[in-house]
Amino acid sequence: MLINISIDVEKDLHTNSYKGVTEGLKRLEKILGKLKIKPTLFVTGDCLEKFPDIFKALDKKGWEIASHSYQHRRMDILTEEKILEDVLKVKKIFKKNKLKITGYRAPQYSGNKKLINILAKKGFKYDSSIASHNILQLLLFPKRVNLWSLQFFKPNTPYKERITEIPLTSVLFPISGFALRTLPLPLFKLLFRLANKEIVTIAFHSWDFIETSKSKIYNICKLNKFIIKFEKFITYALKYGKFKTLGEFVNE
Numbered sequence: 001m002l003i004n005i006s007i008d009v010e011k012d013l014h015t016n017s018y019k020g021v022t023e024g025l026k027r028l029e030k031i032l033g034k035l036k037i038k039p040t041l042f043v044t045g046d047c048l049e050k051f052p053d054i055f056k057a058l059d060k061k062g063w064e065i066a067s068h069s070y071q072h073r074r075m076d077i078l079t080e081e082k083i084l085e086d087v088l089k090v091k092k093i094f095k096k097n098k099l100k101i102t103g104y105r106a107p108q109y110s111g112n113k114k115l116i117n118i119l120a121k122k123g124f125k126y127d128s129s130i131a132s133h134n135i136l137q138l139l140l141f142p143k144r145v146n147l148w149s150l151q152f153f154k155p156n157t158p159y160k161e162r163i164t165e166i167p168l169t170s171v172l173f174p175i176s177g178f179a180l181r182t183l184p185l186p187l188f189k190l191l192f193r194l195a196n197k198e199i200v201t202i203a204f205h206s207w208d209f210i211e212t213s214k215s216k217i218y219n220i221c222k223l224n225k226f227i228i229k230f231e232k233f234i235t236y237a238l239k240y241g242k243f244k245t246l247g248e249f250v251n252e
Contacts, residue, residue, distance in 0.1 A: 001241030020206030045070035064245035066103030120162035134170040
């Protein structure tokens with residue numbers, strides 16, 4: 001089994017600050033550095049513009065830096081013209097900072113065919129914007145039921161749709177930071193074992209690794225407890241597979 005840790009890097013939940021970038025990624029680097037694990041970071045263009053040196057340093061360490069749109073706007077509410085504009089704006093920022101870009105994740109898993117067609121034309125190798133087999137997406141975004149219904153029955157393993165699509169791994173409930181916070185660790189481990197796929201993609205946010213007291217979910221499992229659970233889970237997962245970036249997986 002191949003395992004990927006993906007981190008959506010954007011402005012912090014509720015506060016619109018950037019502590020997830022300046023503090024959260026440092027905590028994550030300390031944990032993953034000890035275990036020699038390299039994650040995939042899906043970074044918004046505004047974060048890359050504001051903190052280019054942080055991401056260039058992580059790129060040099062082998063962390064994959066991929067796109068998460070320019071300013072975290074859902075792609076399913078934009079016209080094709082606006083999607084193209086957003087994709088090209090981010091590509092320009094990556095090029096300015098001499099960072100290679102091959103992967104993309106739409107904010108809130110709002111991927112669609114218009115986006116895929118644009119990514120394929122603009123040289124992207126993979127997309128990770130589909131939340132198939134994920135009941136939580138419907139509960140969190142009930143107004144997006146049409147998109148949810150299109151995505152839910154998509155394959156839960158990588159497949160080709162002009163470029164490689166790598167869905168978030170879900171067993172009705174996604175293997176994510178939300179799940180790690182809200183579920184007992186043994187149940188989270190069970191989700192992971194039930195998702196014994198070609199590649200298991202586990203998604204977190206940069207703000208998962210900072211104090212975010214305004215969040216109700218954060219207050220269920222505060223930072224110190226979350227970090228302990230995260231380290232225990234990663235150590236557990238190492239027994240069952242090898243960690244790789246999504247870019248490494250696609251290029252194999």
